[in-house]
Each structure stands twice: as structure tokens, then as C-alpha cells.
Amino acid sequence: MSDEIRKNFASDNIAPACPEVLDALLRANRGPAPAYGSDELTGELERRFAILFERGLISFPVATGTAANSLALSALVPPYGAVLCDQSAHIANDEGGAPEFFTHGAKLIPIPSPDGRMKPDALRAAIELNRLGGLQSPPARALSLTQSTEWGTLYTLDDLRELTTIAHDGGMTVHMDGARFANAVAALGCTAAQASWEVGIDVLTFGGTKNGAIAAEAVLFFTPSLAEDFLRRVKRSGHLWSKQRFMSAQLLALLENDLWLDHARQANAMAERLAHGLHRYTAATLPYETQANEVFVVLPKAVTQALEDAGYRFYRWPTPPGVTGDLIRLVTDFTTTTHDIDALLAAL
Amino acid sequence: MSDEIRKNFASDNIAPACPEVLDALLRANRGPAPAYGSDELTGELERRFAILFERGLISFPVATGTAANSLALSALVPPYGAVLCDQSAHIANDEGGAPEFFTHGAKLIPIPSPDGRMKPDALRAAIELNRLGGLQSPPARALSLTQSTEWGTLYTLDDLRELTTIAHDGGMTVHMDGARFANAVAALGCTAAQASWEVGIDVLTFGGTKNGAIAAEAVLFFTPSLAEDFLRRVKRSGHLWSKQRFMSAQLLALLENDLWLDHARQANAMAERLAHGLHRYTAATLPYETQANEVFVVLPKAVTQALEDAGYRFYRWPTPPGVTGDLIRLVTDFTTTTHDIDALLAAL
Amino acid sequence: MSDEIRKNFASDNIAPACPEVLDALLRANRGPAPAYGSDELTGELERRFAILFERGLISFPVATGTAANSLALSALVPPYGAVLCDQSAHIANDEGGAPEFFTHGAKLIPIPSPDGRMKPDALRAAIELNRLGGLQSPPARALSLTQSTEWGTLYTLDDLRELTTIAHDGGMTVHMDGARFANAVAALGCTAAQASWEVGIDVLTFGGTKNGAIAAEAVLFFTPSLAEDFLRRVKRSGHLWSKQRFMSAQLLALLENDLWLDHARQANAMAERLAHGLHRYTAATLPYETQANEVFVVLPKAVTQALEDAGYRFYRWPTPPGVTGDLIRLVTDFTTTTHDIDALLAAL
Amino acid sequence: MSDEIRKNFASDNIAPACPEVLDALLRANRGPAPAYGSDELTGELERRFAILFERGLISFPVATGTAANSLALSALVPPYGAVLCDQSAHIANDEGGAPEFFTHGAKLIPIPSPDGRMKPDALRAAIELNRLGGLQSPPARALSLTQSTEWGTLYTLDDLRELTTIAHDGGMTVHMDGARFANAVAALGCTAAQASWEVGIDVLTFGGTKNGAIAAEAVLFFTPSLAEDFLRRVKRSGHLWSKQRFMSAQLLALLENDLWLDHARQANAMAERLAHGLHRYTAATLPYETQANEVFVVLPKAVTQALEDAGYRFYRWPTPPGVTGDLIRLVTDFTTTTHDIDALLAAL
Incomplete structure (x- = not known):
């Protein structure tokens, strides 16, 4: 693409x-x-x-x-x-x-x-x-x-x-x-x-x-x-x-x-790769299992701000009570590549 | 096309x-x-x-x-x-x-x-x-x-x-x-x-x-x-x-x-050409002026049937009281050509 | 009452x-x-x-x-x-x-x-x-x-x-x-x-x-x-x-x-009495049969105006094309009496 | 009444x-x-x-x-x-x-x-x-x-x-x-x-x-x-x-x-009397303040059943988590008398 x-x-x-x-x-x-x-x-x-x-x-x-x-x-x-x-x-x-x-x-x-x-x-x-x-x-x-x-x-x-x-x-x-x-x-x-x-x-x-x-x-x-x-x-x-x-x-x-399944498999695999990487990042907490193509993760506010400053785009969700940091959603799709994921993980 | x-x-x-x-x-x-x-x-x-x-x-x-x-x-x-x-x-x-x-x-x-x-x-x-x-x-x-x-x-x-x-x-x-x-x-x-x-x-x-x-x-x-x-x-x-x-x-x-106007001009011109031809066809009556890209014409039932048999497609409208024949609508668009119109007139 | x-x-x-x-x-x-x-x-x-x-x-x-x-x-x-x-x-x-x-x-x-x-x-x-x-x-x-x-x-x-x-x-x-x-x-x-x-x-x-x-x-x-x-x-x-x-x-x-039928019979009878009287009044035209408790009548405009001036109340309907005068509706109900009807007819 | x-x-x-x-x-x-x-x-x-x-x-x-x-x-x-x-x-x-x-x-x-x-x-x-x-x-x-x-x-x-x-x-x-x-x-x-x-x-x-x-x-x-x-x-x-x-x-x-206020005062007073009586009844818990004409009270299930058997009528509300007994609502109105309230309290 x-x-x-x-x-x-x-x-x-x-x-x-x-x-x-x-x-x-x-x-x-x-x-x-x-x-x-x-x-x-x-x-x-x-x-x-x-x-x-x-x-x-x-x-x-x-x-x-x-x-x-x-x-x-x-x-x-x-x-x-x-x-x-x-x-x-x-x-x-x-x-x-x-x-x-x-x-x-x-x-x-x-x-x-x-x-x-x-x-x-x-x-x-x-x-x-x-x-x-x-x-x-x-x-x-x-x-x-x-x-x-x-x-x-x-x-x-x-x-x-x-x-x-x-x-x-x-x-x-x-x-x-x-x-x-x-x-x-x-x-x-x-x-x-x-x-x-x-x-x-x-x-x-x-x-x-x-x-x-x-x-x-x-x-x-x-x-x-x-x-x-x-x-x-x-x-x-x-x-x-x-x-x-x-x-x-x-x-x-x-x-x-x-083709519909190939697309979905690609999106899912990229989400899994991303979740896998985030699990190794100690400042990140994943409140839900990543089972499809959406990754929800709580990150320190300084981190989400830095990501946005670096040009990254994502939505914030209301942070659950008792949680510090930002709950954000990262969505993958059929156009997402391993390069994209690895670059994001590297940015973190 | x-x-x-x-x-x-x-x-x-x-x-x-x-x-x-x-x-x-x-x-x-x-x-x-x-x-x-x-x-x-x-x-x-x-x-x-x-x-x-x-x-x-x-x-x-x-x-x-x-x-x-x-x-x-x-x-x-x-x-x-x-x-x-x-x-x-x-x-x-x-x-x-x-x-x-x-x-x-x-x-x-x-x-x-x-x-x-x-x-x-x-x-x-x-x-x-x-x-x-x-x-x-x-x-x-x-x-x-x-x-x-x-x-x-x-x-x-x-x-x-x-x-x-x-x-x-x-x-x-x-x-x-x-x-x-x-x-x-x-x-x-x-x-x-x-x-x-x-x-x-x-x-x-x-x-x-x-x-x-x-x-x-x-x-x-x-x-x-x-x-x-x-x-x-x-x-x-x-x-x-x-x-x-x-x-x-x-x-x-x-x-x-x-381009929108070019398309409309072509459609209008073809409707005009069609109306012009129909006006010379004595069995046809055009109840409305043809001013855009739609031609309404009353034709003998035998004629409309013959047109359909020849593969032509159009909609019938309820025939006004006192009128014999079929009131049909013929619509042109940006893809209609003079060949199309002339063929239709010839078929009549 | x-x-x-x-x-x-x-x-x-x-x-x-x-x-x-x-x-x-x-x-x-x-x-x-x-x-x-x-x-x-x-x-x-x-x-x-x-x-x-x-x-x-x-x-x-x-x-x-x-x-x-x-x-x-x-x-x-x-x-x-x-x-x-x-x-x-x-x-x-x-x-x-x-x-x-x-x-x-x-x-x-x-x-x-x-x-x-x-x-x-x-x-x-x-x-x-x-x-x-x-x-x-x-x-x-x-x-x-x-x-x-x-x-x-x-x-x-x-x-x-x-x-x-x-x-x-x-x-x-x-x-x-x-x-x-x-x-x-x-x-x-x-x-x-x-x-x-x-x-x-x-x-x-x-x-x-x-x-x-x-x-x-x-x-x-x-x-x-x-x-x-x-x-x-x-x-x-x-x-x-x-x-x-x-x-x-x-x-x-x-x-x-x-009781519902008694009421309706009274209303109907009064409408019939009124229609009967109106039929004898040459300036009045009744465009519809009076079969229930509503009387529709066309009266000269001067007459309807005079009735209103005398305190009578009724609705006007759009006058049909070609008719001169006012088309009005007179409705009776279970409280209407022969006196009421006769007074209205007398007023005419 | x-x-x-x-x-x-x-x-x-x-x-x-x-x-x-x-x-x-x-x-x-x-x-x-x-x-x-x-x-x-x-x-x-x-x-x-x-x-x-x-x-x-x-x-x-x-x-x-x-x-x-x-x-x-x-x-x-x-x-x-x-x-x-x-x-x-x-x-x-x-x-x-x-x-x-x-x-x-x-x-x-x-x-x-x-x-x-x-x-x-x-x-x-x-x-x-x-x-x-x-x-x-x-x-x-x-x-x-x-x-x-x-x-x-x-x-x-x-x-x-x-x-x-x-x-x-x-x-x-x-x-x-x-x-x-x-x-x-x-x-x-x-x-x-x-x-x-x-x-x-x-x-x-x-x-x-x-x-x-x-x-x-x-x-x-x-x-x-x-x-x-x-x-x-x-x-x-x-x-x-x-x-x-x-x-x-x-x-x-x-x-x-x-009159609207008189009615309301009577209803309110009866609710207050009822709440007052219930507060003295140790088996009863009133989860909300009684400030108008509705009394909510939690009673042992045996009690609410007995009241119903005695001919009393009231609605049950979903019992809050952790509460045993029935949460019921008792509503008074302008026709409720002190006799009614006292009889109810006596029945308890």
C-alpha cells in the first residue's frame, strides 16, 4: 500500500x-x-x-x-x-x-x-x-x-x-x-x-x-x-x-x-504481535485479552503524549477508577505490517 | 462505453x-x-x-x-x-x-x-x-x-x-x-x-x-x-x-x-433528438414538453409491445383518461449516443 | 339540560x-x-x-x-x-x-x-x-x-x-x-x-x-x-x-x-327535521343526503352572515367550484330539541 | 371515604x-x-x-x-x-x-x-x-x-x-x-x-x-x-x-x-407516621429517608408474606445486594387515615 x-x-x-x-x-x-x-x-x-x-x-x-x-x-x-x-x-x-x-x-x-x-x-x-x-x-x-x-x-x-x-x-x-x-x-x-x-x-x-x-x-x-x-x-x-x-x-x-479471512488473519496477527510486545513493556498494562484486532493498553500519560508528539494516532478511553495512566486503543487492519508494529514498539 | x-x-x-x-x-x-x-x-x-x-x-x-x-x-x-x-x-x-x-x-x-x-x-x-x-x-x-x-x-x-x-x-x-x-x-x-x-x-x-x-x-x-x-x-x-x-x-x-454539465448536455441533447424524431412519427403523441432528459410519449399498444419484443426497456405510466395507447417514459443519460437514438427511431 | x-x-x-x-x-x-x-x-x-x-x-x-x-x-x-x-x-x-x-x-x-x-x-x-x-x-x-x-x-x-x-x-x-x-x-x-x-x-x-x-x-x-x-x-x-x-x-x-342508541336516535331525528325544513327553503341547497346527525347545506352568504349575527354557530366548508353561497355544516346531538330546530328554521 | x-x-x-x-x-x-x-x-x-x-x-x-x-x-x-x-x-x-x-x-x-x-x-x-x-x-x-x-x-x-x-x-x-x-x-x-x-x-x-x-x-x-x-x-x-x-x-x-396542598400534607403526614412506627420495629430497615408520601422498608420475608395474607397490598422492589428480606414500598395518599396506619403498624 x-x-x-x-x-x-x-x-x-x-x-x-x-x-x-x-x-x-x-x-x-x-x-x-x-x-x-x-x-x-x-x-x-x-x-x-x-x-x-x-x-x-x-x-x-x-x-x-x-x-x-x-x-x-x-x-x-x-x-x-x-x-x-x-x-x-x-x-x-x-x-x-x-x-x-x-x-x-x-x-x-x-x-x-x-x-x-x-x-x-x-x-x-x-x-x-x-x-x-x-x-x-x-x-x-x-x-x-x-x-x-x-x-x-x-x-x-x-x-x-x-x-x-x-x-x-x-x-x-x-x-x-x-x-x-x-x-x-x-x-x-x-x-x-x-x-x-x-x-x-x-x-x-x-x-x-x-x-x-x-x-x-x-x-x-x-x-x-x-x-x-x-x-x-x-x-x-x-x-x-x-x-x-x-x-x-x-x-x-x-x-x-x-480474501476476507486473509485480511482478518493479518490484522489479528499484527494485534497479537503488538500485544506480545506490550506485555514485555513493564509500564504497560493490558486490561483485556487481545483476541482479535484491537489492543487496549494502559500507558503512563507521559508515554501516550510522547507517542502523539511522534505522530501516532489512537483513541483514549475513559480510564477505569483506580487506574493511573491513559487507557488507549490500538487497532490493526489488513494493511498493518510487522514494520508498523515493530516501529511502534520501538517508539515505546 | x-x-x-x-x-x-x-x-x-x-x-x-x-x-x-x-x-x-x-x-x-x-x-x-x-x-x-x-x-x-x-x-x-x-x-x-x-x-x-x-x-x-x-x-x-x-x-x-x-x-x-x-x-x-x-x-x-x-x-x-x-x-x-x-x-x-x-x-x-x-x-x-x-x-x-x-x-x-x-x-x-x-x-x-x-x-x-x-x-x-x-x-x-x-x-x-x-x-x-x-x-x-x-x-x-x-x-x-x-x-x-x-x-x-x-x-x-x-x-x-x-x-x-x-x-x-x-x-x-x-x-x-x-x-x-x-x-x-x-x-x-x-x-x-x-x-x-x-x-x-x-x-x-x-x-x-x-x-x-x-x-x-x-x-x-x-x-x-x-x-x-x-x-x-x-x-x-x-x-x-x-x-x-x-x-x-x-x-x-x-x-x-x-463534467457534470457535459454529461447533462449529452443526455438532454439525446432526449431532444428523440423527441424531435417522435414528433414526426404520427402515431406518437408527446403529452409534455421535452426540456431535459426524459421523453414521455403515448404510442399504440402494438408498438410498445413490438419495442419490448425487440429488447427495448422502458417504464409504462398510467394512461391518462381518454387516451388510447400506452404512455411510456424514455430516459437518456450521459452514455446515450446518437446511434442509440437513431436505432430506436428506426425501430419505430 | x-x-x-x-x-x-x-x-x-x-x-x-x-x-x-x-x-x-x-x-x-x-x-x-x-x-x-x-x-x-x-x-x-x-x-x-x-x-x-x-x-x-x-x-x-x-x-x-x-x-x-x-x-x-x-x-x-x-x-x-x-x-x-x-x-x-x-x-x-x-x-x-x-x-x-x-x-x-x-x-x-x-x-x-x-x-x-x-x-x-x-x-x-x-x-x-x-x-x-x-x-x-x-x-x-x-x-x-x-x-x-x-x-x-x-x-x-x-x-x-x-x-x-x-x-x-x-x-x-x-x-x-x-x-x-x-x-x-x-x-x-x-x-x-x-x-x-x-x-x-x-x-x-x-x-x-x-x-x-x-x-x-x-x-x-x-x-x-x-x-x-x-x-x-x-x-x-x-x-x-x-x-x-x-x-x-x-x-x-x-x-x-x-342509552347510546337513544341518544343517537334523538340526534338523527333532529337532523332529519332540520333537513326537511331546509328542503322547503328555496334558497337552500343540500348537496348530500342527510342520513345521520350532520346537515350540509349551501346558503346565500347574506343568510349565513345573518345567522351568525343572530348568535348561531357552525363551521364553513370550502365551497365546491361553481357553487355560489356558503357551504355550512349543522350538527345535532342528543341534547338538541325540536324547539332548537324550529327556532333555527324560523330564523331562516 | x-x-x-x-x-x-x-x-x-x-x-x-x-x-x-x-x-x-x-x-x-x-x-x-x-x-x-x-x-x-x-x-x-x-x-x-x-x-x-x-x-x-x-x-x-x-x-x-x-x-x-x-x-x-x-x-x-x-x-x-x-x-x-x-x-x-x-x-x-x-x-x-x-x-x-x-x-x-x-x-x-x-x-x-x-x-x-x-x-x-x-x-x-x-x-x-x-x-x-x-x-x-x-x-x-x-x-x-x-x-x-x-x-x-x-x-x-x-x-x-x-x-x-x-x-x-x-x-x-x-x-x-x-x-x-x-x-x-x-x-x-x-x-x-x-x-x-x-x-x-x-x-x-x-x-x-x-x-x-x-x-x-x-x-x-x-x-x-x-x-x-x-x-x-x-x-x-x-x-x-x-x-x-x-x-x-x-x-x-x-x-x-x-386543596392540592391539603391533600399532600395528609399523605405526607401519614407516611411520616408510618415511618416513625417502622423505625421502632427492630425487624424493619428503612433504606431511604421518608420525606414525602412513600415509605420504603426492608422486612423479613415471613412478615411481608403475612401482611399479604392479611389482605395488605404493596409492591416489591428488587432487594439490594447483601440485604436479606423483602424491600417493599408503602404509599399513602389523601385518603389514608391514622386508623389505616395504626392498623398496619399493629398488624406488624
Whole structure:
């Protein structure tokens, strides 16, 4: 991509697109094509997803993760309902109220967890409290899980199965925010099917943008009845492109030859290398396991300041009580190289 | 683009993107860039729009016309308010309820017109009726005009000034649905400024997708106070790309060397050529003037059937009462050639 | 009620409540009672409605007709859907956008009619047009009929059956705005069952406020599955009274000994007497049949002015094209007496 | 009211209405009156509120507290905004998602507190966190405070002034949920003005239903500009009664001769008597101060069971961690007598 050392670890969405995605756009740019998703590439994409996930499914590409998550939730809960999610969830904290917009005001009920991984007991307690609320509480109709989590950790497949079983038993459907689903599948070493519907996920937001695309995610419905009228929701929110082929082409490029997994493996490996290096740096404390492509580390304030002065970019998180120093997040992606990591470690 | 004769006249959104737009994407794809519109290209785009429109303005690129129109309206009317528009308006008929979604249920009040061009007296009557409704009628707070219109006709600059003056006097702001603003400016032979804020437009949806882009429109605010918090609305509806540079790059490519106008001139010229040919064809009746890039024509049913059998594609419109034959729409775009038009006329 | 001659014919909602309703409030005011509709009177009300309508049903009392209609519609159509209704419908013209608020922006599609009574062919045409719109048109999922109509006319039972059959065949449910259901049943001389579910009504808004109550209507679901979670919608919109017994008591008083029908018969008889008198007055033209408790009449402007100067109160309607004079509406209710009518006729 | 001993302490909304309110209804029931709040009593009510609060204000009576709170909030925050409130707030926990419905999905951000009284530092921290969220966090535009609080405690006037100053400095307006405002004013021994606008409240929900009315609250705007178009919101949500005089009459009856304060004093005194008795009962623990008309007490499970078996009614609250026994709430109202309290204490 570039000979320069990368110093920007703010997010995996600051990356460019990969060459394969741009090539796919060029190839898609041939003559007229039916509009609004009736084109050949969009149909092909659904078939490719079905092969990847080893079952029939219904797929809807949209340009942003915020739209993908929020549209999915709007299909799962009525306006007067509620969504249970981890307290760290992107839908609850980082989407500017989009889930509330798309669901017409459904309530997001955050469940506390130590590291972004919801605990079964906490889920059961939240369901019970919601039931006791009766008419006064918007009824929980969906559970949303994030994989990999917002703290860079992973649910095991057993974790997921246990949580989705509790939710289904409570009359809920289950959504997975898979903005970093690729990182999770790569890290778990399982199949896409095993990481999703086989452990009880009903609807998956499959991320592409953080993993090499320009702007492309997909909402995948494993339970077809939930997808009824979904295209109307996509249209009504302005997310149905007239030239939809250009969105589908991006995702097809990522699926081709498992490029999506190669990208995720690279990002994960770089995060692991970085975490490994930080563990040897005594002034650093890593409050969460590094299991995907995000590294959270507490560093002395003088150090984070020096890194910024040297041109490094990253986000600060609120420092937990009792901790001195800055809690920062360092995110790797498919463009991060060992040189970048080693340069960062050397800078420390 | 292609050596083949184009037979698809269904819409200007079935076209591919132009090479300049794809080149711009390739150029934009260099290294990391700040996310969510803080990149250089998005800033540059606003400056280029300001130059084009000869005044300070605030611009927000979004991927679809439906989103652009609906977001703009949501900034102009409260949820309990109303938008006046022509009965043929895209916002009222073709966006799947998107304006109602984004405005939280504001009412679209259609005003009858013979050819897509709202008449001043009809606007005055609608305002008066709305006032008489008092509490029982959602108050009209915005006027939305489409230029060029849904019937391929054009408002003159004087028409626009008269309508916007009535609206402003009535306490309304004015939105222009400019999905085909380029075609209008090209046909009127005026400047972008003359066609918009100089005749009283407060907010313009500037179309790019039908005119060579992959997926790029812009909402332009000439009255800055109306743009307050607008970026929050864009984010909340999932229309803020993390890699926003790739949207801005498309629009920059269209603005470069007035490519947007060249494209529109070509489309308009082809529509004119087609209308000219149809006028000589006695079995054809053109119910509306062809002033931009859309030709509406009534043809004998046998003829439209024969065209379809020959591979031609177009949309049928409800045939007006008292008319025999099929009312069809033929749309040209920047890729339409004289060969395409002549072949179609020959087929007739 | 009063010895004075009534001169206010503006609406049937300017009337006071009947003594029986106030007595019922006093009787209901005994000691504590469970809140939010778990009280005895609310249960009793549902049983009384079931007897009156000769079948099991689910009833929800709410304080206003606007709330009753809008809540009912919100249970019938999704936010991205549409409701077909007559162009004169109260829901479309007089409720300040409440249906759009409660349905989260569903679209009301008005169907033209000459006198407030939707014609089967017009309904069929609207359904067909809606289907052709595809993704671009919010799909029609409910039909709303007003009985008696906004122009004081009545659907026959055959009319209703034909319309509801068309709607059901088109996959829609049917709502009846029965703000003046009592007037319709009284005029048709049929049973409540015959006027509602027997002719295909799925949900009825049963009016009480215009017919003797302080503030009490009921939403009656004849198709129980449609009522799922309805109480949550009532609660969420602030329409569930903690002291719900006081609302139910009002409706029970109206149902007791068919008081609701007696009231309606009185109002209808007075309207008939008034229409009869007006027909003999050569300067008056009655554009619609007087079949319930509303009389529409065109009078010379000098006459309407003189009436107002004499203290009479009524609403003006937009005068139809080609008509000279003022189109006014005169509404009777259960408190209107023959003296009132005769005085008005004498004043003319 | 009744010679029987009251055993129902579930809520202050299980009470009947007071005789003065019913008398007022009877007096209001004279002849026709203008509809939709144009009647004399509604005008008179606003004047009486202005006298009580010692300043010009705008008042809107509505039937339920849920509607009053939610409508008020909808006037203070945009759909993409947020409301800060205590974690125990009724708006966040007990209104079935009504605030989200009326505000079109604004976010309620709960702030932790030990006893329902928000702490200034916690408010400042929440504001700072919200600011840091930038585009990703719905911006806090209103603060909502509950007085008396959900735990039966009271803010001092100094507490309120400090909190409202922080909010105003942060660009927010301040709403007070005054469902039990009467209890607060009675307990604080201050004036209505001192308890509201003098300490920075912009909009007050003035409760009537829990204090003797059938169904009547009022939204009071001390900052007139905030009330713009408010009546349209009331209408659009179905909360504008056509026979509005019957709602205003209830509130007028409560204001007459400070009946509202007499009622509140009685309720408060009974709660105090109860708390006093419980403090002497060694098995009882009162986790919060009893400052208004709600008593929270932890009792051994055997005791609460025995009380229920004896016919007593009350709500259980989730027992705090580390506490054994049942946390229950006992609510008094204007109908509670010393006999009722003494009987309850004797039963213990």
C-alpha cells in the first residue's frame, strides 16, 4: 500500500480499500444494469453467501455498519419493544441513536459485563427484571451480541450457544453485530456457519468496510421469515442504491478466495504481535485479552503524549477508577505490517 | 462505453459510472485517512461547491437521492409539520415513505399541476387551506420543488422566484429536489447559483448518481442555520460513511472541468433528438414538453409491445383518461449516443 | 339540560355529558381500585361489549377519538405501510397528523368519492396502483372506513361487505372509524354486530364522547390476534389511565339500557327535521343526503352572515367550484330539541 | 371515604377522586362549550396557575402523567438528542417507552445516585462523557429531575439550583417530573414558585391524578418560547380532549383553597407516621429517608408474606445486594387515615 510506516492506529476504518475491491468496481462498470438490487452481481452475492454459510439465507448489502445493525434490529423488535445488549455495545454507545431511529424508539437495555462478553447469569437477570416490569417496561424481543467484542475479546462458540439458547427460550431472536465477524472467525479457526447460525444467530451483520471494502456490509437472515418486507425498510431509509451492483461487487471481491479471512488473519496477527510486545513493556498494562484486532493498553500519560508528539494516532478511553495512566486503543487492519508494529514498539 | 446499441431507456440510474469517477476512486485510495468526513477530499468538496455556487454553503454528501431528499426535509419541518410538493413529486410517490421516515411522520401535501410544474395560484390555495385547518392540519413549513420535474419539464427562473417568494412569505423554507439539477442547469443555460439560491432555494439536493457517479449526491445548505446538527441526522440514519473520502471523490470528479454539465448536455441533447424524431412519427403523441432528459410519449399498444419484443426497456405510466395507447417514459443519460437514438427511431 | 334555545351547531363535541354518565362517575368513586385497567368496571365493560356485539372481542377504552383511531391503525399497518381511506376521512384531514405519529409514518392514501362513501371501483383502482408502485410505494395493509361518513351519509351493509371483501382479498385488514357509529346503527336499524364484524370490520373505533360521554371511546378488536400487545401501545402513548375505572364507567353508562342508541336516535331525528325544513327553503341547497346527525347545506352568504349575527354557530366548508353561497355544516346531538330546530328554521 | 380500614398501599393512583373534583365536573356540565381547550375553564385554569406560581406561564392540561412528561420532553429535545435523568426516574423505567415514542427516539441517559437524588458531580461527569462522544452520542439537551423522587426523598431548593445551573451552563433545559410536586411543596414548606422556576425549572409536570383528580395533570411552561407549537403536539398524540373543560375543572378544584396542598400534607403526614412506627420495629430497615408520601422498608420475608395474607397490598422492589428480606414500598395518599396506619403498624 505504502512504504511509509503507519502511525495511525485510531481505527480499522481509516484504512483504504484493497486493490481487489477496486478492481471489482472497474469490472462491474460495464454497460447498463437493472437498478435497486435486481442486477446480476447482487443475486450472485446471495448465492456466494449461501455457499460460505452452508445454508440458504437472505442477504441485503448496505453501505454502513450503523445502517446494517439498525435495519436488522428494526426487523426484530417492535417500536414498543427492547433490545438487550452488552453495556459496551456499539449499537448502544457509538451509533448516534441510529437503532432508536430505525426501530422508532425501541429501548436498548445494556447489560453489565467485565470485558464486553455478556455473562449468562447477567442475561437471565436482565430478562427476569424486564418481565417483572410488565407494561411499564418495553418488552425484550431481541438480544444483540457483538463478535469480536468492543474490547477486542471473543465469545467462544459455547458461550454463544448458551446465550442464544437463553434468549430463544425467552422468546427473543438473536442479532450478531459482526462488524469484525471476520476477525472472530479467523481467530476462532471455525467456519462462518459454526460462528453464526449453528450457535443460534438469527441475523448477522457481516462487516466489509473495516476489512477492505469502500462501503459495504451485509445483513444476513438465517431465519427467512424475519426478512419479510426487509427490502422495504432498506428502501425507506435511503439505503437501497440504484446502482446496487457497485456495493455487491465489493463484497464479492472480499469473498473471492477467502480474501476476507486473509485480511482478518493479518490484522489479528499484527494485534497479537503488538500485544506480545506490550506485555514485555513493564509500564504497560493490558486490561483485556487481545483476541482479535484491537489492543487496549494502559500507558503512563507521559508515554501516550510522547507517542502523539511522534505522530501516532489512537483513541483514549475513559480510564477505569483506580487506574493511573491513559487507557488507549490500538487497532490493526489488513494493511498493518510487522514494520508498523515493530516501529511502534520501538517508539515505546 | 460499449459498442452495442443501447436499448434500455428505463432510467438514468441503470447507467454505469463514468471513467473519471472510477479514476477518482483509485486516486483516493491512498493510505489511511480520517474517518466520518474529516478527510481532505470532503473538505475540498465543500470548497468546490462554494466556488461553483458562488457563495458560502454547507455540503453533506450522501449515497442516495432518497436519503438526500429525506434528510433535507427532516431539517426543514418538525414531525408534526407538512411539506407542500407537486402531485408528481418523487418524494411523494417514489421513495417508499422515506420522507415520512426521516421526518418522523410529517405530512406530504400534494398540489395538482398539469405537467409537474406547480402553479403559483395552486400553491397559494394550498397554503390557505392548510391555514384554515388550524390545529387539525399539520402546518406547512416547507415547499419542495423538483427541477427538472418528474415529467421532464422545466421551471423557468421566474417561475421559481415566484413560487419561493410565496413560500417564504408563508413562513416556509424551500427545498429543491435536484436529482436532475444538472439537466436543468444545462437546459436553462444559467449558472448553478442562478438556478438555486438566487431564486430563493434554501436547500438543494444535488444529484450525482444519475449523472455519472456510483452513489453520490449532496445536500447543499445555502442558509447555514438550517444545517445545524445536520451531520447528526446523517450519522443517525447510517448515511455517514467511515470512508467518506470515497463518496466525496466521486462528486469532485463530476465537478472537475464541469463534467457534470457535459454529461447533462449529452443526455438532454439525446432526449431532444428523440423527441424531435417522435414528433414526426404520427402515431406518437408527446403529452409534455421535452426540456431535459426524459421523453414521455403515448404510442399504440402494438408498438410498445413490438419495442419490448425487440429488447427495448422502458417504464409504462398510467394512461391518462381518454387516451388510447400506452404512455411510456424514455430516459437518456450521459452514455446515450446518437446511434442509440437513431436505432430506436428506426425501430419505430 | 337547559331552557335556552341552542344556537350552537358547530359540532356534536360541544355538548355536555349526559346525567347518566356523571352518575356513573359518582358511583365509580368508591374506595381504592386496581390501576391501569385491572379494575372491575373495565372488565365488566368488555363483557358488555361482547354481549352487545354478540361475540367475543377485546376492548380498550381511551379518552379521545383521535387516539382511538390512530392506535387502531398502528396495530394494523407497519411503519412502512399505507392505509387506504376516503378523501374526506377524519384520519386524513382532521387529526393533526396523529395517524402518522402513532404508526411511525405510515402513509394515508386518500381515495376520491362524491359524498364520503368510497366506491368499490375506486378502491380496486387504488389497490392496483399501489401494487404497481412496488418498492416505491408504501404497501396498503389496511382500509379505514368512516360510518356514518364525514358528509353525514351512510354506507349500506351491502356497501360495507363489498368494500371489506375487496380489502381482505387484497391482504388488508379493515378499520371502521365509528365516532358516529351510534348514529349509523340507529339510522340503519340494524344490530351493532350487523354493522360491524358481520360485514367484515376487523377493528372498530366505538365513539362515546360525541354521544354523551365526557371523554370515552373504545377500540374493539373482533380479530383477537390483531390486539396482541395493544395495551402496550396504549400505555406507551400515555393513554392508559391509572384510574381507568372512570373511563370505563362512562361507556358502561352509555351501554346501559341502550342509552347510546337513544341518544343517537334523538340526534338523527333532529337532523332529519332540520333537513326537511331546509328542503322547503328555496334558497337552500343540500348537496348530500342527510342520513345521520350532520346537515350540509349551501346558503346565500347574506343568510349565513345573518345567522351568525343572530348568535348561531357552525363551521364553513370550502365551497365546491361553481357553487355560489356558503357551504355550512349543522350538527345535532342528543341534547338538541325540536324547539332548537324550529327556532333555527324560523330564523331562516 | 370509607369506614373500612385501608389495606392497599400499592400506589397513590389506586385512590378514588376527591368529592370536590366530582362536584366540579357536575358544575362544568352545563350546556355547550367550545371544544379543544377554547372553553372558559381552560382559560381560567391558566390564570390560576399563573397566580399560584406568581408569574406568567403557559399551561396544558393532559390526562396522564406519562403523557405530560413525554410531551414535555418532546418539546425540549430533538429526536436525535438525549435526556439526562436519575437512574430511578419514572420516565426511564416505568412509562413503557413513552418518552422514546413522543420524542421519536431520543435517548434517556440514566445517572447513578444512591437515593434518587442526582449528585452534581455525577451530572457533570455525564455531561462530559456525552460531549466526548461527539457524533456518536445523542447530544444531551435536557435534564429531567423528579421531585419528590422515586425513592420518596426530596431535593432541597439548593440542590435543585445547583443542578439546574449545571444543566443550563451545558446548554440544556430542565424538566421537572412533578407527579408528586404537591408532596414536595408541602414537605419543603415553600411556595410553588420557589420549588420550580425560581430554582431553574423550565417546564414542570404538575401532578393531579395521584392527588385527588380522576385524570388530570398539567404541563407548565415557564419559558414561553419552549411552548411553541406545543398544542399541536398535544393534538397529534390524541391528548387534546374535545370536551377539555372536564379536565380543566378537575385541576381548578384542586387549586381552589389550596386543596392540592391539603391533600399532600395528609399523605405526607401519614407516611411520616408510618415511618416513625417502622423505625421502632427492630425487624424493619428503612433504606431511604421518608420525606414525602412513600415509605420504603426492608422486612423479613415471613412478615411481608403475612401482611399479604392479611389482605395488605404493596409492591416489591428488587432487594439490594447483601440485604436479606423483602424491600417493599408503602404509599399513602389523601385518603389514608391514622386508623389505616395504626392498623398496619399493629398488624406488624
